[in-house]
Amino acid sequence: MQIAAYISLVVAALCWGGNAVAGKLALGHVSPMMLTFLRWFLATTLIAAVSVPQLKRDWPIVRKNLPLLFFYGIIGYTLFNAMLYSAVKYTTVINVAIEQAGIPMLIFLLNFVFFRTGVSTAQIVGFAMTLGGVALTAAHGDLTTLLQLGLNRGDGLMLIAVAAYSVYTIFLRWKPPLDWRTLMAIPALGATLTALPLLIWESTQGVVQLPDNKGWLIALYTAIFASLLAQILYIKGVEAIGANRAGLFINLVPVFGTLLSVALLGEQLQAFHLIALALALGGIAIAERGRPQKGPSTVPASPMD
Numbered sequence: 001m002q003i004a005a006y007i008s009l010v011v012a013a014l015c016w017g018g019n020a021v022a023g024k025l026a027l028g029h030v031s032p033m034m035l036t037f038l039r040w041f042l043a044t045t046l047i048a049a050v051s052v053p054q055l056k057r058d059w060p061i062v063r064k065n066l067p068l069l070f071f072y073g074i075i076g077y078t079l080f081n082a083m084l085y086s087a088v089k090y091t092t093v094i095n096v097a098i099e100q101a102g103i104p105m106l107i108f109l110l111n112f113v114f115f116r117t118g119v120s121t122a123q124i125v126g127f128a129m130t131l132g133g134v135a136l137t138a139a140h141g142d143l144t145t146l147l148q149l150g151l152n153r154g155d156g157l158m159l160i161a162v163a164a165y166s167v168y169t170i171f172l173r174w175k176p177p178l179d180w181r182t183l184m185a186i187p188a189l190g191a192t193l194t195a196l197p198l199l200i201w202e203s204t205q206g207v208v209q210l211p212d213n214k215g216w217l218i219a220l221y222t223a224i225f226a227s228l229l230a231q232i233l234y235i236k237g238v239e240a241i242g243a244n245r246a247g248l249f250i251n252l253v254p255v256f257g258t259l260l261s262v263a264l265l266g267e268q269l270q271a272f273h274l275i276a277l278a279l280a281l282g283g284i285a286i287a288e289r290g291r292p293q294k295g296p297s298t299v300p301a302s303p304m305d
Helices: 002-023 032-049 052-064 065-088 093-099 100-117 119-138 154-172 178-203 213-241 244-264 271-289
Strands: none
Touching: 002 093, 002 213, 002 244, 032 065, 032 178, 032 213, 052 065, 052 178, 065 154, 065 178, 093 154, 093 213, 093 244, 093 271, 100 119, 100 154, 100 271, 119 271, 154 213, 154 244, 178 213, 244 271
């Protein structure tokens, strides 16, 4: 059972690692806000088609918690992906992948600031390493650019995405007791609805692009693999080995994102990428192993929704 869980979690991380690559491949084939809208429209349609009985059973709870569930979709689904798909227009997928490693660090900081979650020395050291890795990547290997505020526009957008997903994860502590299909379907519907204003804005800017054949394939990938399949496999892994151990596999997302960008996009892997990746993943591992044992930890429903 554990081997099956490990395989499920690795495949889930692979699907999420491919999300940024899909955003890069979409350039010239479907515009970012159109892709964001199509991803969640297709995901909502697919999961609703197989979950109508469950959605009906959960409706009384959904109705009471609709604003919160829509908030999950707005901040964790729409804003995160809109920023990610826009970021890859200006920066590399390798940068985007490694910068996502900042999500656990920011979750830790928000939990500490707002909820006084316990902190250990190992966590401080680990997240300091992660911050260093993310900063090194965003600065393209030259930390002096941070002092000069010379960040690439794409890296700045990706940092907004990291902040959005971290806030989404913090709010998961208040999620209502619903079946996982409902917890995905209703926020996905909220994401679809809130992606519409962004799509309209993109249209007014004259940069909206309807998908061509390749664009449709990319949209289907993000809806089926990066959304539905990855979520199902992650949940199965959590059920088998627990949230704390399963959460470690999220650290594979920047690894897969980096490797896929080199293999599929031909992006150049530089020395500072390897150093940043080692810092980010090593820091997260140290923080995870050295965290206080009292109280449950917050683990995202999925790392790249």
